[in-house]
Amino acid sequence: MTTSPGADQAELAEAREELRAVARDLLGKVRAPAAPDWALLASSGWLGLEVPSALDGAGATFAEVAVIAEELGRAAASGPYLGSTVLGAGTLRALAPSPDADALLRQAAAGRAVPAAVLADGGSADSGVPFRLADGPTGLRLHGQAAFVPDAAEATRLLVLARAAGDGPPVIVAADPRAAGLVVDPQPVVDETRRLAVVRADGAEVDPASVWEFAGRPEDAVRRLLDRAAVAVACDSLGLAEAMLDATVGYAKVREQFGRPVGSFQAVKHACADMLVQLRVARALTTAAVTALADAGADPAAVSAAASMAKAYATETAVEVAGKAMQLHGGIGYTWESGIHRYLKRAALNRSLFGSPAGHRRRLAARY
Amino acid sequence: MTAATAELDEFRSEVRAWCRAHVPAGWRERQTGVPDAEFVAFQQWWFAELRAAGYAVPHWPAEWGGGMPLARQVILYQELAAHDAPRLVLAFVSIHHAAATLLAAGTEEQRRRHLPAILDGEIWVQGFSEPEAGSDLASLRTTARREGGQYIVNGQKLWASGARHADWCLLLARTDQDAPKRRGISYFLLDMRSPGLDVRPIRNAVGESHFCEIFLNDVVVPAANLVGPEHAGWRVAQETLGAERGLTMLELAERLGNAGFRWLVEACARQELLGDARVADRLAAFETEISGLRALCTDLVERHESGRAGPADASVVKLYYSELLQRMTDFGTELAGLPGQTVLRKPASSGWESGAWLLDFIGSWEWTIPGGTSEIQRTIIAERGLGLPREPAA
Numbered sequence: 001m002t003t004s005p006g007a008d009q010a011e012l013a014e015a016r017e018e019l020r021a022v023a024r025d026l027l028g029k030v031r032a033p034a035a036p037d038w039a040l041l042a043s044s045g046w047l048g049l050e051v052p053s054a055l056d057g058a059g060a061t062f063a064e065v066a067v068i069a070e071e072l073g074r075a076a077a078s079g080p081y082l083g084s085t086v087l088g089a090g091t092l093r094a095l096a097p098s099p100d101a102d103a104l105l106r107q108a109a110a111g112r113a114v115p116a117a118v119l120a121d122g123g124s125a126d127s128g129v130p131f132r133l134a135d136g137p138t139g140l141r142l143h144g145q146a147a148f149v150p151d152a153a154e155a156t157r158l159l160v161l162a163r164a165a166g167d168g169p170p171v172i173v174a175a176d177p178r179a180a181g182l183v184v185d186p187q188p189v190v191d192e193t194r195r196l197a198v199v200r201a202d203g204a205e206v207d208p209a210s211v212w213e214f215a216g217r218p219e220d221a222v223r224r225l226l227d228r229a230a231v232a233v234a235c236d237s238l239g240l241a242e243a244m245l246d247a248t249v250g251y252a253k254v255r256e257q258f259g260r261p262v263g264s265f266q267a268v269k270h271a272c273a274d275m276l277v278q279l280r281v282a283r284a285l286t287t288a289a290v291t292a293l294a295d296a297g298a299d300p301a302a303v304s305a306a307a308s309m310a311k312a313y314a315t316e317t318a319v320e321v322a323g324k325a326m327q328l329h330g331g332i333g334y335t336w337e338s339g340i341h342r343y344l345k346r347a348a349l350n351r352s353l354f355g356s357p358a359g360h361r362r363r364l365a366a367r368y
Numbered sequence: 369m370t371a372a373t374a375e376l377d378e379f380r381s382e383v384r385a386w387c388r389a390h391v392p393a394g395w396r397e398r399q400t401g402v403p404d405a406e407f408v409a410f411q412q413w414w415f416a417e418l419r420a421a422g423y424a425v426p427h428w429p430a431e432w433g434g435g436m437p438l439a440r441q442v443i444l445y446q447e448l449a450a451h452d453a454p455r456l457v458l459a460f461v462s463i464h465h466a467a468a469t470l471l472a473a474g475t476e477e478q479r480r481r482h483l484p485a486i487l488d489g490e491i492w493v494q495g496f497s498e499p500e501a502g503s504d505l506a507s508l509r510t511t512a513r514r515e516g517g518q519y520i521v522n523g524q525k526l527w528a529s530g531a532r533h534a535d536w537c538l539l540l541a542r543t544d545q546d547a548p549k550r551r552g553i554s555y556f557l558l559d560m561r562s563p564g565l566d567v568r569p570i571r572n573a574v575g576e577s578h579f580c581e582i583f584l585n586d587v588v589v590p591a592a593n594l595v596g597p598e599h600a601g602w603r604v605a606q607e608t609l610g611a612e613r614g615l616t617m618l619e620l621a622e623r624l625g626n627a628g629f630r631w632l633v634e635a636c637a638r639q640e641l642l643g644d645a646r647v648a649d650r651l652a653a654f655e656t657e658i659s660g661l662r663a664l665c666t667d668l669v670e671r672h673e674s675g676r677a678g679p680a681d682a683s684v685v686k687l688y689y690s691e692l693l694q695r696m697t698d699f700g701t702e703l704a705g706l707p708g709q710t711v712l713r714k715p716a717s718s719g720w721e722s723g724a725w726l727l728d729f730i731g732s733w734e735w736t737i738p739g740g741t742s743e744i745q746r747t748i749i750a751e752r753g754l755g756l757p758r759e760p761a762a
Contacts, residue, residue: 055569156548249756261757264756264757264760265760266759268756272756273754277684277688282660285659306659308652368648
């Protein structure tokens with residue numbers, strides 16, 4: 001990469017802020033628990049942000065995808081953006097170029113296909129490969145299982161991370177979710193804004209043409225995809241937690257008790273200040289992780305460390321902030337109608353999804 | 369690798385080589401328990417070394433001897449910390465608070481008189497707090513009465529760190545008794561050799577005596593030593609201190625990351641505790657928080673430089689740094705166990721991340737109380753940062 005003058009960086013940052021403003025405005029009109037219209041997301045260009053312009057995408061980077069992930073969190077919006085765009089399209093982008101993969105990426109950017117990545121057990125921070133291919137007399141067969149896979153039940157295509165036959169390198173198997181021997185079971189969770197599923201393959205037949213190889217070292221590519229998943233979830237948590245602080249501050253300014261706004265009481269004020277400090281730190285860490293992931297030349301170990309820090313800190317912070325938001329809203333905050341529960345539940349799910357904070361810290365501590 | 373990265377890498381090698389050649393081996397041992405005069409001499413020597421290399425005041429404007437780009441400053445502080453270099457504790461107020469005040473609000477004459485003198489070793493102290501004006505600083509009672517071309521100052525200042533060694537003092541005093549309390553304060557430069565001054569050390573919780581009381585009895589300050597307009601001292605103090613916070617924090621955050629955290633990991637390794645899941649978890653949590661702090665500090669400096677800093681940004685960083693320092697030194701103390709209790713002295717010229725964990729832990733209150741307590745910072749963040757309503761007046 002050649003040196004890019006500061007002006008270019010400033011322009012890119014400005015473009016991202018425009019994207020953020022548009023997304024916030026558009027998603028702000030959606031009343032949860034309704035999902036934003038997928039076609040609208042496609043026509044806004046958000047499904048193809050990272051897709052090269054040759055495939056009708058925007059040719060942007062993960063930094064732009066991260067903006068949308070954060071704004072979806074702020075709106076506690078449902079929809080398959082995480083499984084399909086962040087991870088599905090992200091997986092396709094990590095593959096060696098092939099006409100079939102490119103065609104799918106083009107369709108995904110347009111919203112005509114919804115590919116979901118089946119990477120690993122959503123509960124794990126490790127880059128284990130959950131499926132394996134076996135070459136037998138009846139052809140190539142897929143075996144394995146992954147749980148808590150985002151948006152697999154809504155997908156039109158599954159991008160299954162599997163080990164190539166004979167304990168080979170990790171590859172992606174592009175599978176039809178309705179294929180024989182493949183089962184996709186929805187896993188209802190308390191957070192109603194997300195859809196998770198168990199994907200099981202018990203000897204599902206695989207067309208060798210649908211086995212796609214990664215570009216570059218497969219282990220690095222897999223690790224990067226999992227880092228991407230962790231950071232996208234961190235962005236979601238950051239957005240939802242900021243929404244909770246905004247709502248709490250707004251409420252504390254107008255709700256009166258003892259003849260004055262509750263926000264004038266020091267106990268309430270200091271709790272809000274703590275929320276802001278934690279969010280500033282979470283934003284600093286998340287920005288660093290997003291920047292590292294958006295840089296194709298970054299050192300993989302440094303990317304993973306930044307991703308783990310962001311995931312651990314931002315998702316823990318979001319649970320604390322949403323919890324304080326419920327507390328500071330008083331009785332009204334505990335009602336179903338207030339909607340704060342939706343944020344708290346999503347924050348709790350995010351904290352566990354793609355590696356717990358403890359799991360990510362274990363990964364960090366392994367470097368000492 | 370980009371040209372910018374290559375240039376920064378080259379600068380890093382340069383600083384490393386300089387550190388290897390100049391950081392005196394074994395200074396921590398030799399500076400532990402030294403008499404005051406030796407501490408001062410060591411500080412002056414180290415300041416001169418840094419100055420000769422162009423590393424003493426990198427954050428100042430180029431015309432006054434600084435002008436180092438922010439990315440280089442971060443590297444400089446990283447390497448000084450990584451090589452366990454002594455800290456400029458004696459010159460801290462001079463190169464940060466005094467310089468920032470002079471640059472932001474001083475006259476050209478005041479700058480010309482003091483900025484080069486600071487480079488030559490002039491030591492400054494801050495005379496803000498008083499016995500009855502701590503968190504409520506604007507209630508300060510020290511008076512400055514105008515008499516012709518001078519002011520006559522009477523009162524008492526407290527918590528003036530390093531006042532015994534100071535040549536000059538940044539002084540806040542009341543010039544209008546009848547105005548609302550924030551509108552009647554003026555900002556002065558006070559020569560510490562002036563007659564009528566009495567400085568008495570106060571022993572702090574760690575056992576050191578760098579905090580002082582300053583008694584002012586009919587002390588004469590020339591009107592030319594007024595900084596900013598008369599009665600506008602509160603505003604001058606607010607503006608300059610906010611801007612200064614990011615720069616002081618930049619170094620302290622790098623110290624925490626490159627020295628404090630490293631010692632924590634080494635201590636765990638020595639005791640074979642890295643395999644303990646709870647210990648490893650806490651270490652990783654501290655590394656994460658320090659990374660966040662470092663990013664916040666750099667961001668704060670950048671915001672100040674581009675005029676985008678929010679009114680509570682400096683408070684966020686101060687609050688977070690001080691409480692993180694406290695939690696980290698607490699953890700270090702816990703790890704150090706009973707043997708840690710036998711470390712009776714910390715090296716002079718080190719910060720509060722010296723590795724003498726219990727003393728550093730106790731010393732961490734020197735960060736959560738002065739410069740606006742954590743409680744005051746939270747109130748500032750809530751009111752100025754989030755726009756929450758002020759507490760009704762009592």
